[in-house]
Amino acid sequence: xxxxLLKVRGLKKYFPVLSGLFRRQVGSVKAxxxxxxxxHSGEVLGMVGESGCGKSTAGRAAIRLIEPTxxxxxxxxxxxxxxxxxxMKEMRKKVQIVFQDPYASLNPRKxxxxxxxxxxxxxxLVSNKQEQTERVAExxxxxxxxxxxxxxxxxxxxxxxxxxxxxxxxxxxxPRLIVCDEAVSALDVSVQAQILNLLAELKEKLGxxxxxxxxxxxxxxxxxxxxxxxxxxxxxxxxxxxxxxSNPKHPxxxxxxxxxxxxxxxxKKTRIMLKGEIPSALNPxxxxxxxxxxxxxxxxxxxxxxxxxxxxxxxxGQDHTYHCILD
Amino acid sequence: MHLGKTLALVGESGCGKTMTALSIMRILPTPPALHPEGEVLYRGQNLLxxxxxxxxxxxxxxIAMIFQDPVSALNPVxxxxxxxxxxxxxxxxxxxxxxxxxxxxxxxxxxxxSPESRLYDYPHQMSxxxxxxxxxxxxxxxxxDILIADExxxxxxxxxxxxxxxxxxxxxKRKGMAVLLITHDxxxxxxxxxxxxxxxxxxxxxxxTVTEIFDHMSHPYTRGLFKSRPDPKxxxxxxxxxxxxxxxxxxxxxxxxxxxRCPFIMDKCRHGEVPDFTLEPGSKHQAKCWLYDxxxxxxxxxxxx
Numbered sequence: 001x002x003x004x005l006l007k008v009r010g011l012k013k014y015f016p017v018l019s020g021l022f023r024r025q026v027g028s029v030k031a032x033x034x035x036x037x038x039x040h041s042g043e044v045l046g047m048v049g050e051s052g053c054g055k056s057t058a059g060r061a062a063i064r065l066i067e068p069t070x071x072x073x074x075x076x077x078x079x080x081x082x083x084x085x086x087x088m089k090e091m092r093k094k095v096q097i098v099f100q101d102p103y104a105s106l107n108p109r110k111x112x113x114x115x116x117x118x119x120x121x122x123x124x125l126v127s128n129k130q131e132q133t134e135r136v137a138e139x140x141x142x143x144x145x146x147x148x149x150x151x152x153x154x155x156x157x158x159x160x161x162x163x164x165x166x167x168x169x170x171x172x173x174x175p176r177l178i179v180c181d182e183a184v185s186a187l188d189v190s191v192q193a194q195i196l197n198l199l200a201e202l203k204e205k206l207g208x209x210x211x212x213x214x215x216x217x218x219x220x221x222x223x224x225x226x227x228x229x230x231x232x233x234x235x236x237x238x239x240x241x242x243x244x245x246s247n248p249k250h251p252x253x254x255x256x257x258x259x260x261x262x263x264x265x266x267x268k269k270t271r272i273m274l275k276g277e278i279p280s281a282l283n284p285x286x287x288x289x290x291x292x293x294x295x296x297x298x299x300x301x302x303x304x305x306x307x308x309x310x311x312x313x314x315x316x317g318q319d320h321t322y323h324c325i326l327d
Numbered sequence: 328m329h330l331g332k333t334l335a336l337v338g339e340s341g342c343g344k345t346m347t348a349l350s351i352m353r354i355l356p357t358p359p360a361l362h363p364e365g366e367v368l369y370r371g372q373n374l375l376x377x378x379x380x381x382x383x384x385x386x387x388x389x390i391a392m393i394f395q396d397p398v399s400a401l402n403p404v405x406x407x408x409x410x411x412x413x414x415x416x417x418x419x420x421x422x423x424x425x426x427x428x429x430x431x432x433x434x435x436x437x438x439x440x441s442p443e444s445r446l447y448d449y450p451h452q453m454s455x456x457x458x459x460x461x462x463x464x465x466x467x468x469x470x471x472d473i474l475i476a477d478e479x480x481x482x483x484x485x486x487x488x489x490x491x492x493x494x495x496x497x498x499x500k501r502k503g504m505a506v507l508l509i510t511h512d513x514x515x516x517x518x519x520x521x522x523x524x525x526x527x528x529x530x531x532x533x534x535x536t537v538t539e540i541f542d543h544m545s546h547p548y549t550r551g552l553f554k555s556r557p558d559p560k561x562x563x564x565x566x567x568x569x570x571x572x573x574x575x576x577x578x579x580x581x582x583x584x585x586x587x588r589c590p591f592i593m594d595k596c597r598h599g600e601v602p603d604f605t606l607e608p609g610s611k612h613q614a615k616c617w618l619y620d621x622x623x624x625x626x627x628x629x630x631x632x
Contacts, residue, residue, distance in 0.1 A: 189556060190568060218556065261518045265538060277487065
């Protein structure tokens with residue numbers, strides 16, 4: 001069995017809703033409501049779902065970029081949520097994040113050398129400017145840029161190159177895990193493919209693991225080993241990528257997969273049309289959150305749905321689980 | 328474009344898809360934009376030669392447009408109802424209750440539940456999919472001949488995208504209008520289009536029916552676009568990305584604009600305009616590429632692939 005890198009159990013993140021003169025709390029947005037997932041070393045875990053389902057919040061809370069409301073997070077055997085500030089600083093070296101909009105996440109007044117090299121100096125990985133320059137040149141080479149771009153500013157690069165720089169900044173500290181929060185969604189198709197290839201290459205070379213947050217199912221299928229499907233802050237289904245796409249069990253996963261546009265005009269596709277829209281996370285339905293749109297909903301769905309385990313036909317593994325009353 | 332048919336305009340950001348649509352509608356401010364050259368013939372009438380007053384009758388009435396971002400396309404300080412009623416007043420000459428009834432009917436057509444009460448909602452009270460439905464309702468109120476849809480589903484989630492595409496297809500069938508669909512998503516093209524034009528760096532590089540494009544894609548750029556998407560049949564493995572980046576709009580390369588990124592580059596690609604070559608005699612499938620000029624060098628390149 002591979003080494004467990006990140007283990008998340010019962011993670012919750014509620015945002016308070018304040019109202020009135022004294023800013024009393026009148027409710028809470030349950031952005032993430034008790035989710036479990038595990039990332040093994042060298043694995044790419046995909047997290048998919050529609051906008052507002054809590055993918056990004058889950059990713060950020062799991063690495064303590066925002067403080068979770070409840071739950072347990074263990075990273076390399078250490079409980080992340082009880083670490084002191086000093087210990088957390090050490091931890092940050094091992095977990096990095098890449099965001100959706102590369103231009104917004106680079107400081108426009110800092111050169112590439114400063115952006116990539118700042119963390120190197122801060123964490124003491126290099127001791128002087130000379131070493132910093134050498135290490136930055138090495139990183140630029142790894143991300144497919146020429147070392148002579150080091151003194152340029154972010155606006156002098158195209159979107160794809162900016163995202164390369166963000167990835168370079170993330171790998172600078174030799175992390176174990178990188179959270180990619182919609183890292184390729186803002187890019188054009190042809191550039192997207194370049195960045196996906198770069199991510200795959202870096203993973204092999206540096207032994208990285210990714211938490212790949214995305215709404216694009218074909219990309220998730222391409223890059224991920226395992227996939228977790230979220231809906232309104234809860235896990236609906238979790239399985240290996242191959243198993244999930246070939247044998248989806250939860251009605252929401254089935255609907256999501258059927259909504260993907262066909263790949264050829266003559267392809268016949270039966271589509272499960274979902275009625276309506278995602279309910280508000282302020283007041284989510286009881287029990288199964290999907291029951292208000294589910295074509296198979298029954299009265300019993302108002303209670304917490306049971307967890308069911310499917311045996312993977314190919315590998316015989318027991319890691320395909322889903323939360324639904326249906327068999 | 329023909330009534331009842333959908334023409335898709337495909338390409339990456341910055342290739343001029345939206346500018347094409349805005350020039351047809353003549354809603355680009357001049358200056359900074361120059362008056363568009365060429366001809367836009369609508370039922371035999373050249374739209375570019377019309378006066379602004381004549382254009383106003385056609386714009387929004389005969390040719391309607393929906394935009395990518397419904398949030399910025401709707402006015403946040405007016406209710407949905409007053410914005411719909413305004414269209415009825417301006418283009419259909421309806422007033423009072425008649426205009427309101429027309430607005431209710433339009434909302435009903437796009438599948439919005441309890442349209443009478445929805446009229447009093449402001450845009451921020453609706454979700455993204457709902458707002459896009461309102462935009463479609465507004466565009467279709469005057470029963471236009473042509474609907475220009477600029478990335479209508481890009482801002483929406485897949486399940487909502489499926490709903491909106493379904494709605495557009497159904498309305499097109501019922502009203503028999505022509506649709507100009509601008510998108511970067513080949514999946515949406517496969518779902519909706521009858522004919523396709525692929526654009527690169529402000530030029531149309533390939534055109535044909537949707538089957539011709541998907542089964543016999545010819546221009547190296549079109550091929551690259553298809554290859555850089557993950558293949559659902561073989562999901563693993565390296566993607567064949569197009570190397571390099573889209574050229575800047577102020578410095579297009581000489582010759583074929585795709586030649587610096589093209590895997591089939593030949594000497595003649597570097598200079599001069601590339602003509603459109605027809606691929607099958609008698610068909611409308613054309614590619615702007617020297618590979619199809621029938622010369623020995625090109626045939627060898629094609630065979631070697």
